[in-house]
Amino acid sequence: MNVLRQHAEQQFALELEEIGKQDAHKRPTNWKLSPQAVVQYLMGGKLKNGFEISPKYIGSRRLMEIAVATLTTDRALLLYGLPGTAKSWVAEHLAAAVSGNSTLLIQGTAGTSEEAIRYGWNYARLLAEGPTENALVTTPMMYAMRTGQIARIEELTRITADVQDTLITILSEKTLPIPELNMEVQAVSGFNVIATANNRDKGVNELSGALKRRFNTVILPVPDSMEEEISIVQHRVSSLQKALELPAEAPSLKEIQRIVTIFRELRAGVTADGKTKIKVPTSTMSTAEAISVVNNGLALAAHFGDGRLNAQDVAAGLVGAVVKDPVQDKVVWNEYLETVVKPRAEWKDVYRACKEITL
Helix, strand or coil, rough: CCCCCCCCCCCHHHHHHHHHHHCCCCCCCCCCCCCCHHHHHHHEEEEECCEEEECCCCCCCCHHHHHHHCCCCCCCEEEEEECCCCCCHHHHHHHHHHHCCCCCCCCCCCCCCHHHEEEEEEEHHHHHHHCCHHHHHCCCHHHHHHHEEEEEEEEEHHCCCCCCHHHHHHHHEEEEEEEHHHHEECCCCEEEEEEECCCCCCCCCCCCCCHCEEEEECCCCCCCCCHHHHHHHHHHHHHHHHHHHHCCCCCCCCHHHHHHHHHHHHHHHECCCCECCCCCCCCCCCCHHHHHHHHHHHHHHHCCCCCCCCCCCCHHHHHHHHCCCCCCHHHHHHHHHHHHCCCCCCHHHHHHHHHHHCC
């Protein structure tokens, strides 16, 4: 069966296996790889035997070292940053490399309850048998504690404050009390938590001081340079194109450069040459959005074009990424098209394609 998206430990199983064979460093209890090997898996490069490891994170190696080192301590890890800075991607690959299992996931939403973090009950059994261990519904958190693995919590600040604080006992005492059964689940060596959060989405619930103290926070920044961001987009687009089996040519560097330039200029509020100030839209203009624009353009090129990505293919994705507020953002986008895109002689096709859709 062809799954739409494989888990990290499945997609990169060969890389994890090869790194494990070459890994001569000491591994913490219940870790599949040593901390040094985990960082190598994330950052990519060649092994001693010449095997090529693809980079999972393109950015500061020191940030990844800090993140991995945190997981060897009694502190949990909080990956913090703007939307689209690869927080979830890094969390998944950390869990895959450390535990060999990235599926112990709790998705944070406004409706996430205590039961989703601690434990639940099989109510049919509860009514028939009363509170027993057989009636317990194990959560990813409880399973991770019992087996010494990494549990992931996505969008921690989307969870309401009272439910967030359920984590305090788990993170500080490394135990999960079950008062109904007069028992507790104690965490096995290797257990830890990786959470992600950002401060740009609506409905953000700030973490309490008590909970913040249980986390080491690593802030993932937006890519520093144009080259770095282009490299990230190229790498992720190539990976997704293979997974989705899109019958299109790989996008040219020119098209990716133009898309990334537009995103960086609108994000920074100034043109790449620093000469013209421009208004900033309400949308995040993240690297993840740029990847989405390219992928959407490839789908159009593959199924409704000649298989080659061009301005017509990316225009709809660009407009959709920028114009989130139909009033405010449309003004910003039109102004950007007229003052920045139109004067660039080599961007005439982008200008015409975007104007056709924006009008």
